[in-house]
Amino acid sequence: KKSFRVVILPGDGIGPEVIAEATKVLELVAASSKDIDLKLETHDFGGCAIDNHAVPLPDSTLKACQEADAILMGSIGGPKWGVNSKVRPEQGLLALRKALGLYANIRPANFASDSLLDNSPLKPSVAQGVDIIVVRELIGGAYFGARKEAGVEPQEDVAWDTMIYSVAEIQRITRVAAQIALAANPPLAVHSIDKANVLASSRLWRKVVTETLQAEYPQLALDHQLVDSASMLIVASPRKLNGVILTENLFGDILSDESSVIPGSLGLLPSASLAGAPSVADYRSNDFKPTPGLYEPIHGSAPDIAGQGIANPVGTILSVAMLLRYSLGLDKPATAIETAVRKVLDTEEKGGHGLRTADLGGKVKTTAMGEKVVEVL
Amino acid sequence: KKSFRVVILPGDGIGPEVIAEATKVLELVAASSKDIDLKLETHDFGGCAIDNHAVPLPDSTLKACQEADAILMGSIGGPKWGVNSKVRPEQGLLALRKALGLYANIRPANFASDSLLDNSPLKPSVAQGVDIIVVRELIGGAYFGARKEAGVEPQEDVAWDTMIYSVAEIQRITRVAAQIALAANPPLAVHSIDKANVLASSRLWRKVVTETLQAEYPQLALDHQLVDSASMLIVASPRKLNGVILTENLFGDILSDESSVIPGSLGLLPSASLAGAPSVADYRSNDFKPTPGLYEPIHGSAPDIAGQGIANPVGTILSVAMLLRYSLGLDKPATAIETAVRKVLDTEEKGGHGLRTADLGGKVKTTAMGEKVVEVL
Numbered sequence: 207k208k209s210f211r212v213v214i215l216p217g218d219g220i221g222p223e224v225i226a227e228a229t230k231v232l233e234l235v236a237a238s239s240k241d242i243d244l245k246l247e248t249h250d251f252g253g254c255a256i257d258n259h260a261v262p263l264p265d266s267t268l269k270a271c272q273e274a275d276a277i278l279m280g281s282i283g284g285p286k287w288g289v290n291s292k293v294r295p296e297q298g299l300l301a302l303r304k305a306l307g308l309y310a311n312i313r314p315a316n317f318a319s320d321s322l323l324d325n326s327p328l329k330p331s332v333a334q335g336v337d338i339i340v341v342r343e344l345i346g347g348a349y350f351g352a353r354k355e356a357g358v359e360p361q362e363d364v365a366w367d368t369m370i371y372s373v374a375e376i377q378r379i380t381r382v383a384a385q386i387a388l389a390a391n392p393p394l395a396v397h398s399i400d401k402a403n404v405l406a407s408s409r410l411w412r413k414v415v416t417e418t419l420q421a422e423y424p425q426l427a428l429d430h431q432l433v434d435s436a437s438m439l440i441v442a443s444p445r446k447l448n449g450v451i452l453t454e455n456l457f458g459d460i461l462s463d464e465s466s467v468i469p470g471s472l473g474l475l476p477s478a479s480l481a482g483a484p485s486v487a488d489y490r491s492n493d494f495k496p497t498p499g500l501y502e503p504i505h506g507s508a509p510d511i512a513g514q515g516i517a518n519p520v521g522t523i524l525s526v527a528m529l530l531r532y533s534l535g536l537d538k539p540a541t542a543i544e545t546a547v548r549k550v551l552d553t554e555e556k557g558g559h560g561l562r563t564a565d566l567g568g569k570v571k572t573t574a575m576g577e578k579v580v581e582v583l
Numbered sequence: 584k585k586s587f588r589v590v591i592l593p594g595d596g597i598g599p600e601v602i603a604e605a606t607k608v609l610e611l612v613a614a615s616s617k618d619i620d621l622k623l624e625t626h627d628f629g630g631c632a633i634d635n636h637a638v639p640l641p642d643s644t645l646k647a648c649q650e651a652d653a654i655l656m657g658s659i660g661g662p663k664w665g666v667n668s669k670v671r672p673e674q675g676l677l678a679l680r681k682a683l684g685l686y687a688n689i690r691p692a693n694f695a696s697d698s699l700l701d702n703s704p705l706k707p708s709v710a711q712g713v714d715i716i717v718v719r720e721l722i723g724g725a726y727f728g729a730r731k732e733a734g735v736e737p738q739e740d741v742a743w744d745t746m747i748y749s750v751a752e753i754q755r756i757t758r759v760a761a762q763i764a765l766a767a768n769p770p771l772a773v774h775s776i777d778k779a780n781v782l783a784s785s786r787l788w789r790k791v792v793t794e795t796l797q798a799e800y801p802q803l804a805l806d807h808q809l810v811d812s813a814s815m816l817i818v819a820s821p822r823k824l825n826g827v828i829l830t831e832n833l834f835g836d837i838l839s840d841e842s843s844v845i846p847g848s849l850g851l852l853p854s855a856s857l858a859g860a861p862s863v864a865d866y867r868s869n870d871f872k873p874t875p876g877l878y879e880p881i882h883g884s885a886p887d888i889a890g891q892g893i894a895n896p897v898g899t900i901l902s903v904a905m906l907l908r909y910s911l912g913l914d915k916p917a918t919a920i921e922t923a924v925r926k927v928l929d930t931e932e933k934g935g936h937g938l939r940t941a942d943l944g945g946k947v948k949t950t951a952m953g954e955k956v957v958e959v960l
C-alpha cells in the first residue's frame with residue numbers, strides 16, 4: 207500500500223468552494239483503490255494567510271508543501287490585499303514556486319467537450335479543434351532576474367528588470383515540453399516562442415531549444431515563432447499552434463492567458479507547476495519518477511461571486527487529474543476523471559447539453575457540479 | 584505656399600506595390616491644394632538596401648529621412664535576409680526609429696467598414712464596435728536596454744536583456760496617449776498596461792502614467808490592466824479596451840499585433856511612429872506643431888504573394904492619412920481619405936459589398952483598389 211501526502215491550499219474567494227468539490231473527487235479515487243493511502247492536510251496560503259499569520263506563505267505552510275508529494279491549490283487574492291498593499295498574496299505564490307523549484311508550468315487550452323464550442327469568443331470555425339498545451343518556464347527570466355526600483359540610488363528616476371536565462375534553465379524546460387509532446391500518440395509538435403530578432407536571451411533560447419531537441423528528441427517536429435506573431439496566430443488561426451507551445455516566463459504568462467480564453471470560460475481549465483520532467487508511466491512501474499508539483503485552476507479568486515456557491519469547479523477537478531498523473535503516477539484514474547467531466551458537460555439534460563455553471567450561462571451550483579462528477583466517476 | 588518633403592521607402596516584397604497606390608493618393612492631395620507643394624524622394628531601405636549598399640539603412644537614406652517632414656514606408660524583409668543572416672532588414676528599422684527619436688507608435692485596430700465584420704476571427708457579437716488605438720513606447724525598454732549575448736565572458740552560458748525605463752521616457756509617451764485620447768470627442772479612455780505585480784519597470788510605469796495624467800490631463804479616464812489580463816480581454820471582450828491602450832515597447836509589440844487581427848486582415852491597418860506628441864490643429868494655425876514621423880502599413884513584406892499585384896493597399900493608403908494629419912497638419916484631406924476608403928469597402932457592387940482584395944476573399948487587384956480610392960476621393 208503506497209501512501210501519498212497531498213497538501214491542500216484552499217486560498218481566498220471562490221478557492222475554498224472549488225477545492226471542496228475537487229477534494230471529493232480526490233477522496234473517491236483514494237477510496238476506490240486498495241493500493242493507495244491518501245493523507246490530506248489543509249494549510250493557510252495567500253490572503254487568508256496574511257490575515258492569520260501576516261505573511262502570504264507562512265513557514266508552516268512552506269514546510270508542509272516541501273514534505274508533500276503534491277499540492278492542490280484553489281485561488282488566492284482579493285481587493286482586501288490589493289496592489290497598494292505591502293504584503294500581497296501573489297508574493298507567496300512566487301516564493302512558493304521558487305522555494306519548491308517549480309520551473310515548469312503546464313497549461314492546456316482545449317475543449318473539454320465540443321458542446322462548449324459556442325461559448326468561445328472565436329467563431330466556431332476558428333475555435334473548433336484547438337488543442338494547445340502551453341509549457342511555460344516559471345522561475346526564470348524577468349520574474350526572478352536582478353531588478354532596480356525607481357527611487358533608489360543611483361539614478362532614482364530609473365527602474366529596470368533583467369530577462370535572464372542560462373543554458374541549463376532552457377534545457378530542462380525544453381525536456382519537459384518534449385516529455386509532454388511524447389506522451390501523446392502520435393507525438394505533438396513543439397512550437398517554441400521567443401523574440402530572437404531583438405533579445406539576446408531569446409537568441410540563447412532558440413539555440414538551446416533547437417540543440418536540445420535535435421540531440422535528445424530528434425523525432426519531434428519543432429518550429430520557432432516570434433512572440434508578436436504567436437499572439438496573432440492564437441486569435442487568427444489557433445489550430446496552427448496545436449501541440450506544445452514552449453516559452454519563457456513572461457511570454458508564457460501572456461500567451462497562456464490569451465489562449466485560455468478560447469474554450470469560453472476560465473473556469474474550465476486546470477494547470478500544473480512541476481519541479482521536474484513529467485513521467486506518465488504508472489507509479490507501480492519501475493519507470494515512474496514522481497514529480498513534485500502544485501496544481502490549481504487557472505481562474506482567479508473571483509471575489510465578486512465568492513460565497514454564492516456558483517463557481518465552476520471543473521478547472522480544479524481537472525487539476526486533480528493532472529496531480530494524479532504527474533505527481534502520483536496514477537494515469538488511469540486521471541483519465542477517468544477527465545472522461546467523467548466530459549460526460550457531465552456533454553450528456554444531454556433538459557437544455558440540450560450537459561450541466562452548466564453560471565460562467566457558461568447555466569444555473570448549476572458548484573456542489574451539484576462536483577457531485578455529478580463524483581456520481582459519474 | 585508651404586512645401587513638404589516626404590521620403591518614400593518602398594522596401595521589399597509587396598512594399599513597392601502598395602506604396603505605388605498610396606503615392607497616387609498622396610499626389611492627388613497635393614495636386615488638389617494650391618497651398619501645398621509636395622516633394623517626394625524614394626530611397627533604398629531594408630533588404631533591397633542590403634543588396635545595393637550592404638546595410639539595411641544606408642547613410643544616404645538616413646540623411647534624407649532626417650531632413651524630411653515625414654517618411655512613408657512599405658514593408659521590409661524576406662527569406663533572402665532571414666534570421667540566420669548577419670545583416671537583417673529589421674536592424675535598419677530599429678536603427679531608424681532610434682536615430683529619429685520615434686518614441687511613439689500609434690496602431691489603430693478598428694473596422695474601416697462594418698461590412699468587414701464577417702472577416703474577423705472573433706464572433707460578430709464580440710468584434711462589433713471594437714475601436715482600439717494602441718500607443719506603444721518604441722525606443723525604450725528591453726529593445727534598447729543593455730544586453731549580454733551568450734558565448735561572451737563572463738558566464739558564457741548566460742544571456743540577458745534589460746527592461747529599463749526612466750521617468751522622462753514614460754512621461755512623454757503618456758502625453759502622446761493623452762493627445763490621441765483628447766483628439767476624439769468625447770475624449771477616449773486610457774488603459775495603461777503593465778506587469779506591476781512583478782516588474783520594477785512596470786511599477787515605475789504605473790506611477791508615472793498615473794501622476795502625469797492626473798497632473799496634466801485630469802479630464803481623462805484612466806485604468807490599469809496587467810498585461811496577461813489585457814491579452815485575455817483583447818480576445819474575450821475587446822470593447823472593454825476601446826479607447827487608447829498605453830503600454831511599453833515589448834508588451835506593445837505583442838498586444839498591438841494581437842489586437843490587429845480583430846479587423847480580419849492585416850492588410851487594412853496603418854501605423855504611425857512619431858517623434859513627438861501629435862497636434863491635430865491645421866498646419867496654417869499657430870497652434871500646429873509638426874511631428875516628424877514614419878508611416879507604414881502593419882503587414883509584412885508577404886514574399887509569398889509579392890509580384891502578383893494582389894496585395895491590399897488600404898493599410899498603406901490609411902498610413903498616408905495619418906501622415907497628413909500628424910506630420911503635415913492636413914487633417915481635412917486625412918479624413919477625406921479615410922472616408923473614401925470606407926466608401927470603397929462599403930459601396931455595394933455585384934457581390935453585395937464593396938471592393939475586396941485577395942486577403943479579404945475578393946478578386947480586386949492592388950492597382951484597381953488604389954485607383955478606386957483615388958476616383959472616389
Ligand SMILES: CC(C)[C@H](C(=O)O)[C@@H](O)C(=O)O
Pocket residue numbers: 296299300459780781811
Ligand atoms: C499572480 C502573478 C504573479 C502570476 C504570474 O504572473 O506568474 C499569475 O499571473 C500566473 O500566471 O500564475
Ligand SMILES: CC(C)[C@H](C(=O)O)[C@@H](O)C(=O)O
Pocket residue numbers: 403404434673676677836
Ligand atoms: C521587426 C521587429 C523588430 C519589430 C518590433 O518588434 O518592433 C516589429 O515586430 C514591429 O512591431 O514593428
